Amino acid sequence: MSLARTLLRPAARIAGMHASIQARAFMGSHKRTAEVQEALLGRLIKAAADSRFGCEHNFSRIRSYKDFKSAVPISDYEHHRQYIDDVLAGRVEALFAPGTKIRMFAVTSGTTGAPKHIPVTEQFLRDYRRGWNVFGIQMLKDHPDGWLRKIITIGSPACESTSPNGLSCGAISGLLAENQQWVVRKMYPVPPQVNEIPDPAEKYYAIMRSAVAHDVGIIITPNPSTAVKLAQIARDNAERLIRDVRDGTISLPAGSPIEAMDGFSFRPDRHAAKRLEEIVRRHGQLLPKYFWNLSFMLMWTGGTVGLYLPSVRRFYGDVHIRDMGLLASEGRLSVPLSDNTASGVAEITSNFFEFIPADQIESTRPDVFGAHEVEQGQEYFVVFSNWAGLWRYNIDDRVRVTGRLGDSPVFEFLSKGMHTCSITGEKITEHQVVRAMEAASARACVSIEQFVLQGRFAETPYYELHLETTDGADTESLAHGLDEALCKLNIEYDSKRRTGRLGPIRPAAAPTDTAARQHDRRSEQYKHKYLMTDVINDTAGDAPPNSR
Numbered sequence: 001m002s003l004a005r006t007l008l009r010p011a012a013r014i015a016g017m018h019a020s021i022q023a024r025a026f027m028g029s030h031k032r033t034a035e036v037q038e039a040l041l042g043r044l045i046k047a048a049a050d051s052r053f054g055c056e057h058n059f060s061r062i063r064s065y066k067d068f069k070s071a072v073p074i075s076d077y078e079h080h081r082q083y084i085d086d087v088l089a090g091r092v093e094a095l096f097a098p099g100t101k102i103r104m105f106a107v108t109s110g111t112t113g114a115p116k117h118i119p120v121t122e123q124f125l126r127d128y129r130r131g132w133n134v135f136g137i138q139m140l141k142d143h144p145d146g147w148l149r150k151i152i153t154i155g156s157p158a159c160e161s162t163s164p165n166g167l168s169c170g171a172i173s174g175l176l177a178e179n180q181q182w183v184v185r186k187m188y189p190v191p192p193q194v195n196e197i198p199d200p201a202e203k204y205y206a207i208m209r210s211a212v213a214h215d216v217g218i219i220i221t222p223n224p225s226t227a228v229k230l231a232q233i234a235r236d237n238a239e240r241l242i243r244d245v246r247d248g249t250i251s252l253p254a255g256s257p258i259e260a261m262d263g264f265s266f267r268p269d270r271h272a273a274k275r276l277e278e279i280v281r282r283h284g285q286l287l288p289k290y291f292w293n294l295s296f297m298l299m300w301t302g303g304t305v306g307l308y309l310p311s312v313r314r315f316y317g318d319v320h321i322r323d324m325g326l327l328a329s330e331g332r333l334s335v336p337l338s339d340n341t342a343s344g345v346a347e348i349t350s351n352f353f354e355f356i357p358a359d360q361i362e363s364t365r366p367d368v369f370g371a372h373e374v375e376q377g378q379e380y381f382v383v384f385s386n387w388a389g390l391w392r393y394n395i396d397d398r399v400r401v402t403g404r405l406g407d408s409p410v411f412e413f414l415s416k417g418m419h420t421c422s423i424t425g426e427k428i429t430e431h432q433v434v435r436a437m438e439a440a441s442a443r444a445c446v447s448i449e450q451f452v453l454q455g456r457f458a459e460t461p462y463y464e465l466h467l468e469t470t471d472g473a474d475t476e477s478l479a480h481g482l483d484e485a486l487c488k489l490n491i492e493y494d495s496k497r498r499t500g501r502l503g504p505i506r507p508a509a510a511p512t513d514t515a516a517r518q519h520d521r522r523s524e525q526y527k528h529k530y531l532m533t534d535v536i537n538d539t540a541g542d543a544p545p546n547s548r
Contacts, residue, residue, distance in 0.1 A: 009148065015183055019137035026134045026335070029349050030406035033372040041068065041352045044385055052094045053083050053391065069368070074356070074383055074392045077116050083389065087119050090165035095389035096121065105163055106172040106329035117163070118329045120172060124387040127350035129176060131332035138337055139296065139322055146295035149217025151187045153177060154207065154226050157195045172329055189214040191264050202252050204233045205241075209250050212241060213272035217295040219316075222324060224299045224308035225449075231288050231315035238276075238286035246273035289317030296320040302342025302413040304434045304530050307449050314447075326413050330395055331386050334411060342412040345405040346371050350387070355380035355409075358398055372407045379414065398431075421453075421533045423461040424501045426493040428486060430531040436489055437530070440481030446473040450528060453482075453505070455535035462503035475507035 029036045045068065049059040057071045073079070086094035092102060096119075103125055105117040120128075140146055158174030168175075177192055190210040197203040208230060221227055234241060244250055248268035279290045288294075294316060301309060301323040309321070325344040326333040331351055334344030346353055353371040358379040360366035374380060379400045385391045396417045403410040419430035433453050441448040450468035455461070465479045483505040487494035496502040 015181055016137060016140070019133040022130050023134045023137050026130075026349060027405075030345065030408040033348055033407035034370065036348050037352055037371055038065070040349070041065065041385070044352060044387070047097055047387075048095065048389070050093070050098065051096050051389075052086075053389070057391075065370075072392050074354075074366075074368070074394055076394050076396065080390060080393070084117055084119060087389070088117055088163045088165070090163075092119075095119065102167060104158060104168040104170065104172070104175055107160070107169050108329040116329070117169060118172075118388050118390075120175065121387050121389075124331070125172075125175070127387060128172065128332060131335060131347055131350060132176065135325065135332075135335050138335075139298070142339070143296050143320055146217045148187065149295060150189045150211065150214045151184070151218040151220065152190060152207065152211050152216055153188065154219075154221040154230070155195055189216065193264060197256070199256075200229070201233070202256055204230050205237060205252065206250065208234050208237075209241060209244055209266075212276070212291060213245055213269050216292045218298070219294060220298045220324075222300050222327070224301070224305055224312050227297065227299060228308055228311045228315060228449075234286050234288060235315075238280055241286065242273050242276045242280070245269050245276060287315055289315060289319075292316075294319045296322060296339075298322055298324050300324055300342075300413075303415055304430060304528065306342070307434060307438065310447050311449060326382070326397065326399070326411075328395065328397075330388060330390060330393065331384070333382060333384065333395075333397075337405075341402075343402045343410050344412075345410045346408045348408055351384040352386070354383040354392065356383060356394075371409060374401050374409045376401050376403060376409075380411075419529075419531060419533065421455050421531055421535065423455050423457060423463075423535055424496050426490060426496045426502065428490050428493055428531070430529070432486065432489045433482075433531045436482050436485035439485040439488075440478055441473075443481050444473055444478050446478070448473070448478070452530060452532060454508075454532045456538050457535050458503075458538040460500065460503040461535075463505045464508045465505050466508040479505045479507045 045054070045059050045062050048054040051059075054060070059071070062068050062071055077084075080095075083094040087096070087102065088105065092098070092100045096102075101122055103120045103122065106120055108116050108118065153173075155173040155177060156171035158170045158172070158178055159168035160170040163169055174192075174195060177188075177195075190207050194203060194206045194210065197206060212234065219227060221230075240251055244266075246268060248266045250264075250266065276286060276291060280286050283290050297312070297316065297319055299305075299312075299321065301321060312321070313319070320339050322339050323336045323342045323344065325336045325347075332347050333351060333353075335347055336342070336344035348371055355369045355371070355374045356366045357369075358381060361381050368383070369380075377400070379398060381394060382397050382399055383392055383394050385393065398414045398417070398419075399411040400414055401409045401411045414431045415429060420427055422428070437448055437451060448467065452466040454464045454466060456464050465475070465482060467473075467475060467478075483497070486505075487497055493502070497504070
């Protein structure tokens with residue numbers, strides 16, 4: 001162990017003890033889920049009783065969960081927007097008690113096109129940080145070789161714009177990084193200013209240049225596609241990267257904002273450069289699995305992003321990967337407690353949960369269940385209330401309950417919204433399509449990360465498969481394999497195919513890349529749609545509506 005790590009051990013031990021206390025309390029809360037949830041709801045209502053939202057919804061008269069359901073409708077961000085807009089303008093009493101301090105606004109994309117601004121209160125920030133502490137200490141207990149090793153965390157800045165009253169609007173992850181404990185900050189080889197670089201290629205190169213010569217043990221990034229891109233930067237810029245390490249430089253285009261960043265400098269490291277050169281000579285390319293020995297990686301693995309995991313392992317090796325949980329700007333909703341699963345236990349200490357059965361989401365009066373009432377194996381949409389001023393908030397996330405911890409549900413994220421397409425009543429979901437492609441691509445021994453399935457209404461309706469890259473695959477065979485896998489996953493699809501009401505999936509002549517991807521500048525990610533829910537009409541007249 002290096003001298004620096006030895007000197008940091010006492011402080012790290014104290015920080016670990018604090019996180020362990022929080023983790024024990026969190027784990028114990030699941031033995032009395034209903035009681036914890038009832039108490040949290042009471043505190044939330046009492047704290048907001050004097051707000052405009054509280055007055056308009058008669059919070060002062062709420063004495064039970066039944067009263068709460070009657071007073072507050074299940075709603076989305078648009079119902080909250082008028083109140084949040086007032087908070088943005090400095091009128092915090094619209095959603096909170098007068099005098100409540102707002103630290104920032106977490107910004108995320110909205111369904112209407114206008115961005116969503118989530119107020120980050122002190123209590124919300126404490127809960128968010130505590131959730132990370134619980135998650136992190138459990139991870140380190142399972143993988144202790146990660147202690148006091150370098151950490152790469154890839155995120156976005158806390159301030160990308162300002163509210164009308166001058167508060168930062170950006171990524172809550174940026175705020176957490178800025179306020180991280182000093183002993184953890186010492187483990188970051190990448191200066192926080194790098195997150196402010198607007199050009200993704202420059203940003204990823206700066207991250208790799210900062211970290212390539214260090215003993216990196218942990219990588220944290222929500223989307224695995226980011227980890228793939230980082231590895232590709234190293235592979236495609238090996239000569240440039242080695243030269244920069246040897247000379248103590250960073251070769252970015254003239255005018256790059258990094259030139260103006262204070263404290264961003266390097267020392268020449270000929271020993272590290274020689275090691276990297278030897279890796280290229282021995283393996284023919286510069287990949288993270290050759291120059292880092294990672295303890296673990298933290299990223300989303302559920303829903304559609306699981307398609308990237310084979311590429312992650314191709315670049316990083318057989319590393320431990322843990323899902324980050326259902327984590328959003330609106331709050332941490334689950335905490336995964338083991339590797340190789342997208343499931344996490346409900347974060348009942350920070351959110352008051354309600355669950356709507358997935359098949360009732362479009363009902364005007366759906367059944368609503370508490371966290372202790374949901375059934376294993378069933379799918380739900382998550383509704384919650386928390387310290388961000390969100391009340392009975394439908395985040396539009398579909399989850400499946402996969403188990404229980406005490407009285408609390410353990411669930412996995414499936415998809416955003418219904419993401420369902422139906423030409424003749426087959427009702428295939430994006431989650432099913434992704435699972436089918438995983439099976440089809442594995443059978444064909446190819447890696448398929450980006451694709452789109454598009455419904456077409458013709459004399460015999462069918463689905464069309466658009467591939468961004470075939471990786472040498474036989475597209476006809478891949479489409480056939482996808483068709484077979486969907487038949488196994490969806491009995492209605494199988495019925496329509498067997499009876500000739502649906503034709504087989506056909507490979508497309510050209511990709512639908514532009515239609516399928518929407519660029520999110522803030523996170524340098526693409527939100528990819530694997531299933532287009534609109535159906536193209538190849539015959540005269542209008543396309544038929546989705547059958548339900």
